[in-house]
Amino acid sequence: MKGNEAIGEAAVCAGCLNYFAYPITPQSEVAEYLSRRLPEVGGTFLQGESEVAVSYMLFGASAAGERVFTTSSSPGISLMAEGMSYLSGAQLPVVIVNIVRGGPGLGGILPAQSDYMQAVKGAGHGDYHVLVLAPAGVQEAVDLTIDAFTLAERYSNPVLILGDGMIGQMMEPVEFPDPETIPPPQPRPWATTGMKDRRQNLIRSLFLSPDSLEYNNMHLRAKYDAMERDEVRYESYHAERKMDVLIVAYGTMARICKTAVDVLREQGLKVGLVRPISLYPYPMQVVHEAAQKAKDVLVVELSTGQMVEDVHHAVAGSRPVHFFGKTGGNIPPPDRIADEVRKLLVKKPGKSRKTGRKS
Amino acid sequence: MRTIFEKPDALTDKITHYCPGCTHGVIHRLVAESLDELGLRERTVGIAPVGCAVLAYHYFNTDFQEAAHGRAAALATGAKRVRPDLILFTYQGDGDLASIGMAETIHACNRGEKITTIFVNNAVYGMTGGQMAPTTMPGQVTTTSPAGRDVAECGQPIRMAEVLSQIKTPGYIARVAVHTPAHIVKAKRCIKQAFKYQAEGRCYSLVECLSTCPTNWGMTPIESIKWVEETMMPYYPLGVKRTPDEGEGG
Numbered sequence: 001m002k003g004n005e006a007i008g009e010a011a012v013c014a015g016c017l018n019y020f021a022y023p024i025t026p027q028s029e030v031a032e033y034l035s036r037r038l039p040e041v042g043g044t045f046l047q048g049e050s051e052v053a054v055s056y057m058l059f060g061a062s063a064a065g066e067r068v069f070t071t072s073s074s075p076g077i078s079l080m081a082e083g084m085s086y087l088s089g090a091q092l093p094v095v096i097v098n099i100v101r102g103g104p105g106l107g108g109i110l111p112a113q114s115d116y117m118q119a120v121k122g123a124g125h126g127d128y129h130v131l132v133l134a135p136a137g138v139q140e141a142v143d144l145t146i147d148a149f150t151l152a153e154r155y156s157n158p159v160l161i162l163g164d165g166m167i168g169q170m171m172e173p174v175e176f177p178d179p180e181t182i183p184p185p186q187p188r189p190w191a192t193t194g195m196k197d198r199r200q201n202l203i204r205s206l207f208l209s210p211d212s213l214e215y216n217n218m219h220l221r222a223k224y225d226a227m228e229r230d231e232v233r234y235e236s237y238h239a240e241r242k243m244d245v246l247i248v249a250y251g252t253m254a255r256i257c258k259t260a261v262d263v264l265r266e267q268g269l270k271v272g273l274v275r276p277i278s279l280y281p282y283p284m285q286v287v288h289e290a291a292q293k294a295k296d297v298l299v300v301e302l303s304t305g306q307m308v309e310d311v312h313h314a315v316a317g318s319r320p321v322h323f324f325g326k327t328g329g330n331i332p333p334p335d336r337i338a339d340e341v342r343k344l345l346v347k348k349p350g351k352s353r354k355t356g357r358k359s
Numbered sequence: 360m361r362t363i364f365e366k367p368d369a370l371t372d373k374i375t376h377y378c379p380g381c382t383h384g385v386i387h388r389l390v391a392e393s394l395d396e397l398g399l400r401e402r403t404v405g406i407a408p409v410g411c412a413v414l415a416y417h418y419f420n421t422d423f424q425e426a427a428h429g430r431a432a433a434l435a436t437g438a439k440r441v442r443p444d445l446i447l448f449t450y451q452g453d454g455d456l457a458s459i460g461m462a463e464t465i466h467a468c469n470r471g472e473k474i475t476t477i478f479v480n481n482a483v484y485g486m487t488g489g490q491m492a493p494t495t496m497p498g499q500v501t502t503t504s505p506a507g508r509d510v511a512e513c514g515q516p517i518r519m520a521e522v523l524s525q526i527k528t529p530g531y532i533a534r535v536a537v538h539t540p541a542h543i544v545k546a547k548r549c550i551k552q553a554f555k556y557q558a559e560g561r562c563y564s565l566v567e568c569l570s571t572c573p574t575n576w577g578m579t580p581i582e583s584i585k586w587v588e589e590t591m592m593p594y595y596p597l598g599v600k601r602t603p604d605e606g607e608g609g
Contacts, residue, residue: 018441044440048433049466056430056463060437063424064404064445068437086427192422192438194402194445202416204407204425 003138004029004168007071007097007161008037010145013176015185016067016095017043020057022050022076025109026165027099030071051076055083055096062092063203065191067149069095073165074103074115077123084158085124088220089205093152096130097145097161099168102329110329111165113251116306119162120280127217129224130158131231132279134251138172144277146182151231153186155223162279164302166252166331228281237261239272239290245341246294246319247273248287248311252331253302260337271341279307287314296344297321300337367391369400373417380573380580383411383479385537386546387418390448390477393551394421397558403446404438406431410452411485429460432467435474446557448475453494454484457519464519468563471528475553476563478519481570482591489575493517496590501575520567520600529603531556531564536597538571538584549599562603569595 001009008030011019019038021031031047038045044061048054054070061068072080077098087094098119102112119132131151135141141163148159192201207213237258239246249257254275264271274290276283287310291297297319299308308323315321324340326332366372369391377383394400403421407413409428416423426434431449439447456464456478467474483501484490490503494516498507508516520534531553535546546568553564569591571583578586 020437020440046436046440048436049462053430053433053436053463053466056426056433057437057440059426059430060406060424060434060439061441062437063434064438064442066441068441082427083430090425192404192424192445193442194404195420195422196401200416200420201422202425203423204416206413206425 008033010142018068051079055080071097081123088128113302233277234283235275237273243294259334406449408451432463476565481572524600532600536569
């Protein structure tokens, strides 16, 4: 199944029957798929007038008590940035999928990882985070999309799936879980569903008094602390023992790096990989500990260097952190990455740490 | 003892923050009376704007969502599409609806969303301190048009009721004023009709209410009423512009 269509079906499988979106390459197939699929299951499909409007249709639908999601790509996510700030401030569970394309501006339509900063550091204004999950293949995109709805409700917070054009466009075999095994939507007693005899339910991000805004922001902070404690996800590949080089990469790039690790290990080189799956919360501790087992750390991204800043933060100067990135939609093959690793292993007379260790 | 006049159920007891001579309070009451009379209060969700009515949720005795500037119609769309049984209304000023929210407004109307918009046109940005709005009158002095609105630079004030009347999707579009008792009675009729069409699942509805802003106009309440009558009404003609039963009306 094509990645984009699989993501659409994953949402249906998760019991999310409400989808609002605006077309943009390379993820328009999600909307095309759901425009056929959702009417079959009695769901709501609406093509909005812009990504700005779509982000607030999500707001209205979530606040009215229903599971809801959208998909878009980089320029569209920029337009939803305002909405993400409001959704976060108002603590509304929604799922947003970004099938990243190259930027800045219109950039291109080929795969990229150049929206990492936007995703994990906050696209919009204010003190907020969205939970960010990055799949490395179609099956994982399905699994994470399904989980995203539960996580969004657990934290009453937006969850962002950060894929890329490769994941959206490629076809892979995929299995959908039995819907019975998926946690049902959580009750939303706070939703605006008509007052009847209860007190008013009010969904807002406006807190005019300093104390009430601080209270709200500290409550958000407590949620982020809980996410950082409980929702860190990663994959460790040959990174448990001593290594010459630790590679850190996520998403599609990590998948290619995995092949590079296999190639290098066949040649007897000690190379491992940590693949962050949750980008916020970032697996800081995991990357730090893996780095202690390596002599050098190499970060590989489809960008000119974004996640590398978090790796620097995690490694905290304890090991040299190197970077290799390709951009514009260029995707380095495993051999190219293996070359980058080998460069780090080349003996540097006089000042090479490797030489130093042997002498 | 027989009660002959009381506060509508759909209003709370809170004292509003609106300035003396402002007609927001009148419009709030007309909305609340309409919801009560149609028996809709218990399933109504209001969408508060950014602007003077940002705190409207304190005054209405219904569930509320508070929107970003201009996005109220998108929130209402999202809520109504997933919960068609709810009654959705947005309450928006001229900067919110006719400037930053123009796209959301036109497209909600064009899709025929079954929502009701109460559009309060007082020809100025109120909450932010009296800046020029898309509906500011030619020559009108505001804090960002200190020499008066220059239509050569800023264009003519936009007539939203007429703009939305051009849309072919069935809808109910009316413009009313609330500065005299007679006009208030007519305004009530239109606002109630707007909610009635929604309750019947008929169509999108919008009622533009010409409103006063003595504070930012730099006038007394009495002068403001006169200004609505003499300056705004000739440019913004009142009346039902379109009903779902017709194409374009007058």
